[in-house]
Amino acid sequence: MRLYEYEGKRIFSEYKIPVPRGGIASSLEEVEYRVREIGLPSVLKAQVLIGGRGKAGGIRIARSLEEAREIASRMFSEGVKNVPVRKILVEEAVNIVKEYYLSITIDRSARKYVYLASAEGGVDIEEIAARKPEAIIRIYIDPVIGLRSYHLRALADKLGMDQDSSKTLQNIAEALYKIMLSYDADLVEINPLALTDKGLIALDSKITLDDNALFRHKELAESLKSDPREFTEEEVIAREYGFSYVSLDGDIGVIGNGAGLTMASLDLVAHYGGKPANFLDIGGGARAERVKAALLLLLRDPRIKVVFINVYGGITRCDEVARGIVEALKESGIKKPLSVRLVGTREEEGRKILEENGISYFTSDEDAAKYAVELASRSR
Amino acid sequence: MAIIVDRNTVVLVQGITGREGSYHTEAMLRYGTRIVAGVTPGKGGTSVAGVPVYNTVDEAVRKHPEINTSIIFVPAQFAPDAFYEAVDAGIKTIVVITEGIPVHDEIKMIMYARAKGVTVVGPNCPGVISPGEKTKVGIMPERSFTPGSIGIVSRSGTLTYEISEAITRVGLGHSTVVGIGGDPVTGMDFIEVVEMFFKDPQTKGIIVIGEIGGDAEERLASYIRSTGLRKPIIAFIAGKTAPPGKRMGHAGAIITMGMGSAESKIRAFESIGIPVASTPMQIADLAAKVFKK
Numbered sequence: 001m002r003l004y005e006y007e008g009k010r011i012f013s014e015y016k017i018p019v020p021r022g023g024i025a026s027s028l029e030e031v032e033y034r035v036r037e038i039g040l041p042s043v044l045k046a047q048v049l050i051g052g053r054g055k056a057g058g059i060r061i062a063r064s065l066e067e068a069r070e071i072a073s074r075m076f077s078e079g080v081k082n083v084p085v086r087k088i089l090v091e092e093a094v095n096i097v098k099e100y101y102l103s104i105t106i107d108r109s110a111r112k113y114v115y116l117a118s119a120e121g122g123v124d125i126e127e128i129a130a131r132k133p134e135a136i137i138r139i140y141i142d143p144v145i146g147l148r149s150y151h152l153r154a155l156a157d158k159l160g161m162d163q164d165s166s167k168t169l170q171n172i173a174e175a176l177y178k179i180m181l182s183y184d185a186d187l188v189e190i191n192p193l194a195l196t197d198k199g200l201i202a203l204d205s206k207i208t209l210d211d212n213a214l215f216r217h218k219e220l221a222e223s224l225k226s227d228p229r230e231f232t233e234e235e236v237i238a239r240e241y242g243f244s245y246v247s248l249d250g251d252i253g254v255i256g257n258g259a260g261l262t263m264a265s266l267d268l269v270a271h272y273g274g275k276p277a278n279f280l281d282i283g284g285g286a287r288a289e290r291v292k293a294a295l296l297l298l299l300r301d302p303r304i305k306v307v308f309i310n311v312y313g314g315i316t317r318c319d320e321v322a323r324g325i326v327e328a329l330k331e332s333g334i335k336k337p338l339s340v341r342l343v344g345t346r347e348e349e350g351r352k353i354l355e356e357n358g359i360s361y362f363t364s365d366e367d368a369a370k371y372a373v374e375l376a377s378r379s380r
Numbered sequence: 381m382a383i384i385v386d387r388n389t390v391v392l393v394q395g396i397t398g399r400e401g402s403y404h405t406e407a408m409l410r411y412g413t414r415i416v417a418g419v420t421p422g423k424g425g426t427s428v429a430g431v432p433v434y435n436t437v438d439e440a441v442r443k444h445p446e447i448n449t450s451i452i453f454v455p456a457q458f459a460p461d462a463f464y465e466a467v468d469a470g471i472k473t474i475v476v477i478t479e480g481i482p483v484h485d486e487i488k489m490i491m492y493a494r495a496k497g498v499t500v501v502g503p504n505c506p507g508v509i510s511p512g513e514k515t516k517v518g519i520m521p522e523r524s525f526t527p528g529s530i531g532i533v534s535r536s537g538t539l540t541y542e543i544s545e546a547i548t549r550v551g552l553g554h555s556t557v558v559g560i561g562g563d564p565v566t567g568m569d570f571i572e573v574v575e576m577f578f579k580d581p582q583t584k585g586i587i588v589i590g591e592i593g594g595d596a597e598e599r600l601a602s603y604i605r606s607t608g609l610r611k612p613i614i615a616f617i618a619g620k621t622a623p624p625g626k627r628m629g630h631a632g633a634i635i636t637m638g639m640g641s642a643e644s645k646i647r648a649f650e651s652i653g654i655p656v657a658s659t660p661m662q663i664a665d666l667a668a669k670v671f672k673k
Contacts, residue, residue: 051625108564108594108632111487143488144495184484212631213482215457244629248621259562259629260536260591263618264660270621271659279622281629284479284537312542314506314521315400344541345521365542366661 001209001224004047006089008205011183015175017190018168018201022091031072034090035065042068046075047087049229056081061093086227094196094203100159101125101136102169103189103206104176113141113180115151115173119159122192147177168200169193183220184213234278234297241293243282250275252376253298253307253336255291257282257316265310268365274373277304285315291324292331299332305379308372309340310365318342318350326357337375341368382510382556383531383576383583384473384501385517390446392437392471393418393428394462395453400477402428404453404519411522412514416444419462437462437469449473451507451517456480459503463489467498475517476502476567483631486565493567500567504631506537506559512582518559520544528553530671531577533570534589535562535596535632539618539660543589546664552671555583562591562630570600578610585612585671587663588654592619593633593640601648612670615656616663617645 003011009019021038024047025031035042046058053059058080062068068090075085099122107114117137120128128135137158139151152173156166176188189206214221228236238245244259248266252274256262262281269276278301282294298307311321321342329338340361342350354361362368391408395401396418406429409415415431417440424435434440441447450471454462459478466474474493481489481503493500501508507518512527520537524545530552534540540559547554558573560566570588577583590597597617604613620642622628624635635641646656655670657663 106483106487106564109569109596109599111490111565113487142491143484144491181484184482186483210483212456212480213484216482244627246623246626246628248623256538258536258538259633260534260539260589260618261542263536263591263622263628263633264539264542264616266621267618268659276621279626279628283629312538312545314538314541315519344523364661366659 001211001214001220002049002229003207003209004049004087005045005205006047006087008207009202011179011207012175012202012205015179017172017175018199020091020094020201020203022089024087024089025072026087028069028072028076031068031088031090032065035062035068038090038092040064041093043091043093044068044071044075045089045091046080046085047089048080048083048085050081050083053080094194094198094201096194096196098195099192100195101128101191102173102176102193103187103191104180105187107140110140112143113177115139115141115155117155117159125191141177147174165195165200172200172202179207183207184210184216186210237293237297238280241290243280243286243290243294245297246279248276248278250277251303251305251380252372253277253280253301253304255280255282255294255298255307255309257286257311257313258284261310261312265308265365265369268369269308269373272370272373274376277301282316286320286324288320288323288327291321292328295325295328296332299328299334299336305336306372306375307336307338308369309338309342310368311342311344313344313346313350315345317345318347319353322350322353325359326353329357337379339368339372339375341365381580381582382513383573383580384499384508384556384558385449385510385515386513387515389414389449389515389517390444391415391517392440392444392447392450392466393431393453394437394450394466396420396428396431396433397423397426398453400519401453405429405431408516411516413516416447437465437471441469441471447471449475449517451475451477453477456482460485460489464492467493467496472497473499474501475505475507476500477505477507477519478502479504481563483563483565486563490565490567501558502561502567504563505561505566506540508556508558509554510556511554520557520559524548525557526553529555529582529584530587530667531555531580531583531585532557532587532589533573533577534559535591536589536618536630537562539589542660543587543616543663546661547587547667550664550668552667555580562632564594564632570596571603574600574613583611585614585667587667588613588615590615590617590645591630591633592617592622592628592635592642592645593630595639597645598648601652601654604654605652609653613654614663614666614670615649615654616660617642617656
C-alpha cells in the first residue's frame with residue numbers, strides 16, 4: 001500500500017523531519033484558502049500515486065491567486081496522466097541550494113535494512129543507479145543490532161555534509177528508520193531532500209507499506225476501504241475474494257493457480273503469439289466461490305475474447321475449480337470461448353463435472369494455451 | 381543421500397490441529413515422513429492422526445528428543461512466535477509453510493536463525509521432498525515426484541509440481557526438491573541450495589526455477605561464474621510478460637528499481653552456459669537432453 005505525499009509528510013512532521021509549510025485542499029475554494037494562508041509563490045502538487053508526476057504537469061508553481069485557481073481547476077478537471085486528482089497539496093516555495101536523495105528499504109538478498117543515499121538527488125534514482133552506480137551510497141543495518149550512531153555518521157560523511165547539515169541529516173535518517181519500523185514500511189524515501197537557505201527540508205515523501213502487515217495498522221487498512229488508491233475496481237474485488245489480479249493490455253484472459261504457474265501461463269500465451277489481458281492467480285486452496293468470482297470478472301471484461309484457465313491442483317482441488325467454472329458460466333449472461341487445462345488433486349472428479357456440463361478440457365498446458373491463442377485470433 | 385530432509389529426519393508439526401496442519405500431517409505420514417509430535421497451544425494431550433499434540437515446543441522436544449526438524453502451519457500473525465519457539469528449543473531445520481508473514485518479521489526471524497545455525501526453508505513455500513528417502517516435509521502433491529537424481533530448487537510452488545511431473549514423464553526422477561518460497565526475504569537462497577546439490581552424490585543434474593523480482597537468480601549466476609559449474613544446471617524463469625512495477629501475486633515477484641526482469645535473469649544464466657527453457661514442457665525436453673547424456 002502506497003501513501004500519498006501529504007500523508008507521508010504528516011508522518012514526517014510527527015517524527016520531526018522538516019517539511020515545507022503547507023496544507024491539503026480538495027476543492028478550488030480550499031486551494032485559494034491555502035494559498036492565502038501560505039503566501040505567494042506557492043507550489044501546487046497533485047496528490048496522485050504515479051511516478052513522473054512533475055513531468056506530467058502534476059507539480060506547478062503559482063505566482064498569483066488567479067494562476068493558482070487556474071492550475072488547480074485544470075488539475076481537478078483533467079487529472080494527471082489520466083489519473084483523477086482528488087486532493088492538491090499547497091506548499092510554500094523554497095530556495096533550493098542542492099538536492100540529495102535519501103531512503104531506507106529492505107535488501108532482500110542481504111536480509112537487512114539498507115539506507116540508499118546520493119548527493120545527486122532530485123532526479124530519478126533508477127537513472128542514477130543505471131548511469132552512475134558509484135554515486136549511490138549504501139549503509140546496511142543488521143536487524144539483530146538495529147540502527148547505531150556510527151551508521152548515521154557514515155551516512156553524513158559519505159554525503160559530504162558540513163557540520164550543521166550533518167546533524168540534521170542524522171536526525172532525519174534516524175527518523176526514517178523509526179518510521180520504517182513503526183509503520184511496517186517497505187520503503188521510506190525523500191527525493192529530493194533539499195538543502196535550502198533554511199537548512200535541509202524533505203520536499204517530497206514516498207512511503208510504501210507491507211500489505212502483509214496491515215493487520216497491525218488498522219486505521220490505514222480502514223482508509224483503504226474509502227479510498228482504494230492505486231487499486232482498480234477489479235483489484236478491489238480480487239482483494240475481497242482473496243485472489244490477485246493485474247490488468248494487462250491483451251485480449252486473452254488468464255486464470256492460474258499459484259503465482260509462478262500463472263506467470264508461466266501468461267508467458268505461454270505470449271510464446272504462441274497471443275496477448276494476455278491479465279494476470280489472475282486464484283491462490284492456494286481456492287474454493288468454487290472464489291473461482292467463480294474470478295471467472296465472472298474476466299467474462300464481463302469487454303476486452304477479453306477468450307479465457308485460458310490453467311490449473312495444476314496441489315492444495316487446490318480440481319473439482320472445486322470445475323464447480324466454480326460451471327457456476328460462473330451459468331450465472332454470467334456473457335458467452336466466451338474457454339480453454340481449460342485441469343490436472344492434479346481430484347482431477348477425475350473435476351473433469352467429470354466439466355464433461356457433464358459440456359466443457360472440454362486439456363491435460364497439457366501447452367495445448368490449452370495454443371488453443372486459446374487460436375480462438376482469440378479467430379474472433380479478432 | 382538427499383539434501384535437507386532424508387530418512388533421518390524426525391518431524392514436529394507446529395499448528396498441527398489446524399485445517400492445513402492436520403490435513404498435511406496425514407499426507408506426510410502416508411508418504412513415509414517420520415512425524416513424532418505436534419504442537420498447538422491449548423490443545424496439549426489430544427492427538428492428530430495418531431500423533432501426540434503438546435502445548436509447547438519445549439515439552440514436545442523433551443518427550444521426543446529425536447526431533448530435528450519442524451514444519452510450521454501457524455497463521456501469519458502468530459508464525460514468528462512459533463518460529464522463535466522452535467529455534468530456542470534447539471531444532472536445526474525449520475520449514476515455514478505460512479504465507480503472508482510481514483517482511484520485517486521475516487528478516488528478524490531469518491537473521492536470528494542464522495546466528496543459531498538453523499536452516500530455514502521458506503517462508504511462504506511448499507517445503508522439501510526427497511522421494512528416494514520417502515520423506516516429505518511440505519505440502520506438495522506426491523504424484524509429481526519419483527525417486528531419481530535430479531535436484532530442483534524453486535521460488536514457486538505450483539510451477540514446481542508442474543515441472544517435477546514433466547521430469548517424471550520423461551523418465552527422470554528427483555533426489556530432492558526444495559521450494560525456497562516466493563517472498564522477498566527467504567531463509568535459503570538459490571546459492572545455498574545449489575551448493576548442497578553440488579555436494580550431494582545422488583544429485584546428477586539441477587533445475588533452477590526462478591521468477592521475476594529480486595536478484596537471487598543473477599547472484600546465483602555470478603556465484604557460479606566465480607566457482608565454476610560443478611554439475612549440469614538448466615533453468616526456467618517465469619514472468620517474461622510481466623510489466624514493471626506490478627506485483628504478480630508473490631510479494632517477491634515485482635520488477636522495481638529496474639531490477640529483477642526476466643530478461644536480466646535469462647541473460648545471467650545463458651552467459652555462463654546454463655540453458656533456459658522457454659516453456660515448462662520444454663524444460664523436460666531439455667532435461668532429457670542434458671541430464672541423460
